[in-house]
Amino acid sequence: xxxxxxxxxxxxxxxxxxxxxxxxxxxxxxxxxxxxxxxxxxxxxxxxxxxxxxxxxxxxxxxxxxxxxxxxxxxxxxxxxxxxxxxxxxxxxxxxxxxxxxxxxxxxxxxxxxxxxxxxxxxxxxxxxxxxxxxxxxxxxxxxxxxxxxxxxxxxxxxxxxxxxxxxxxxxxxxxxxxxxxxxxxxxxxxxxxxxxxxxx
Amino acid sequence: xxxxxxxxxxxxxxxxxxxxxxxxxxxxxxxxxxxxxxxxxxxxxxxxxxxxxxxxxxxxxxxxxxxxxxxxxxxxxxxxxxxxxxxxxxxxxxxxxxxxxxxxxxxxxxxxxxxxxxxxxxxxxxxxxxxxxxxxxxxxxxxxxxxxxxxxxxxxxxxxxxxxxxxxxxxxxxxxxxxxxxxxxxxxxxxxxxxxxxxxx
DNA sequence: AAAATCATGTCACGGTCTGACACCTTTGGT
DNA sequence: ACCAAAGGTGTCAGACCGTGACATGATTTT
Numbered sequence: 001x002x003x004x005x006x007x008x009x010x011x012x013x014x015x016x017x018x019x020x021x022x023x024x025x026x027x028x029x030x031x032x033x034x035x036x037x038x039x040x041x042x043x044x045x046x047x048x049x050x051x052x053x054x055x056x057x058x059x060x061x062x063x064x065x066x067x068x069x070x071x072x073x074x075x076x077x078x079x080x081x082x083x084x085x086x087x088x089x090x091x092x093x094x095x096x097x098x099x100x101x102x103x104x105x106x107x108x109x110x111x112x113x114x115x116x117x118x119x120x121x122x123x124x125x126x127x128x129x130x131x132x133x134x135x136x137x138x139x140x141x142x143x144x145x146x147x148x149x150x151x152x153x154x155x156x157x158x159x160x161x162x163x164x165x166x167x168x169x170x171x172x173x174x175x176x177x178x179x180x181x182x183x184x185x186x187x188x189x190x191x192x193x194x195x196x197x198x199x200x201x
Numbered sequence: 202x203x204x205x206x207x208x209x210x211x212x213x214x215x216x217x218x219x220x221x222x223x224x225x226x227x228x229x230x231x232x233x234x235x236x237x238x239x240x241x242x243x244x245x246x247x248x249x250x251x252x253x254x255x256x257x258x259x260x261x262x263x264x265x266x267x268x269x270x271x272x273x274x275x276x277x278x279x280x281x282x283x284x285x286x287x288x289x290x291x292x293x294x295x296x297x298x299x300x301x302x303x304x305x306x307x308x309x310x311x312x313x314x315x316x317x318x319x320x321x322x323x324x325x326x327x328x329x330x331x332x333x334x335x336x337x338x339x340x341x342x343x344x345x346x347x348x349x350x351x352x353x354x355x356x357x358x359x360x361x362x363x364x365x366x367x368x369x370x371x372x373x374x375x376x377x378x379x380x381x382x383x384x385x386x387x388x389x390x391x392x393x394x395x396x397x398x399x400x401x402x
Numbered sequence: 403a404a405a406a407t408c409a410t411g412t413c414a415c416g417g418t419c420t421g422a423c424a425c426c427t428t429t430g431g432t
Numbered sequence: 433a434c435c436a437a438a439g440g441t442g443t444c445a446g447a448c449c450g451t452g453a454c455a456t457g458a459t460t461t462t
Contacts, residue, residue: 011428011439039417050442055419087400125333132326151371155395158363166355173351194356199288200401212408212459240448251411256450 069130105183114172270331306384315373
């Protein structure tokens with residue numbers, strides 16, 4: 001009994017294992033037979049559990065396929081900025097995204113999802129929908145602790161997610177086409193082009 | 202029979218009428234009982250048609266609730282720009298949005314949807330998903346007929362839709378709170394704040 | 403008026419997702 | 433070691449969304 005954390009960890013570990021297993025099976029199946037043709041029944045069968053249990057781990061089919069957005073949300077919402085103006089905060093958030101992008105790109109799941117995104121345009125719509133959570137969480141966090149107006153906070157949140165999405169989508173296409181390139185440089189180029197959309201008057 | 206165009210118009214007119222009727226019923230029901238509680242069956246019953254027929258007019262429940270995005274897509278994709286650089290094209294597109302925003306705001310459906318958006322956050326996610334079509338159509342149109350790189354075209358399309366969404370969301374909140382304000386000025390302020398996110402270095 | 407076209411209703415089906423219940427395992431305490 | 437509470441799982445039932453096939457009646461064309 002001296003180790004409560006360990007006993008508690010058993011279930012958590014099992015849960016984490018299950019989460020990974022279900023997502024892995026989902027990715028396998030979508031790669032094999034496409035998104036539309038892949039049902040919850042297929043996923044459950046491959047993992048060896050019941051359909052009902054799949055929904056106990058992921059709230060929806062979409063979530064099982066791409067649960068990764070949560071880490072982006074957490075990282076950005078928790079990141080503090082030293083700046084007080086909207087433009088400075090935006091710069092800091094983009095820098096955080098840059099780091100996280102480099103980390104994500106190193107994971108095989110991220111690359112598998114990226115390749116799938118090119119084949120299945122529906123997945124981009126799923127991403128866009130999920131990233132609403134990011135915009136809401138980030139903008140409300142900004143408005144609550146910063147000197148930003150609601151409209152500024154919304155814009156910052158929208159622009160950050162837009163940059164992430166563009167960099168990701170571009171990376172996905174290159175990955176799909178087999179082009180080798182530095183993902184961080186790709187992200188930097190995205191931010192550079194974004195800035196050049198608003199030239200000094 | 203001397204007027205063929207009139208006979209052709211009967212079905213089209215009936216169809217347009219049906220489209221309006223179904224959307225109206227959907228708005229009514231969502232206002233009354235919320236989005237989750239409103240089913241296709243409810244909508245069909247209120248209009249006096251079968252559930253199957255509802256899907257012959259709108260591909261989904263979401264589409265029946267907010268079919269308006271299509272006009273935004275068509276307008277932006279068809280708009281030509283005199284400029285060759287990305288920033289100029291972006292400016293032109295934002296100007297087109299500004300005009301369209303003024304027109305939309307004048308329609309009662311747009312205002313009803315706006316008020317509902319505040320009550321039903323799910324609708325914002327639906328909008329975000331639908332606007333994927335805009336980003337795809339607009340960016341591919343830009344890349345096809347303009348001197349923009351794929352990454353530039355994507356960024357321009359994303360930024361335009363982000364600005365539209367922020368202005369709309371802000372308008373919706375004001376509308377919901379009963380604040381009277383000039384919508385066009387609101388849109389202009391959004392664009393102004395957007396520009397100030399990227400100060401002259 | 404006859405034929406082709408279109409709109410609608412009905413029926414049937416597969417798929418997503420949720421709630422309720424029973425069963426078994428893990429957990430924490432004695 | 434035993435027990436009770438809590439958590440995970442399967443089964444069952446059900447609501448809802450969306451699609452295909454077919455028959456029927458109205459519209460349009462010839």
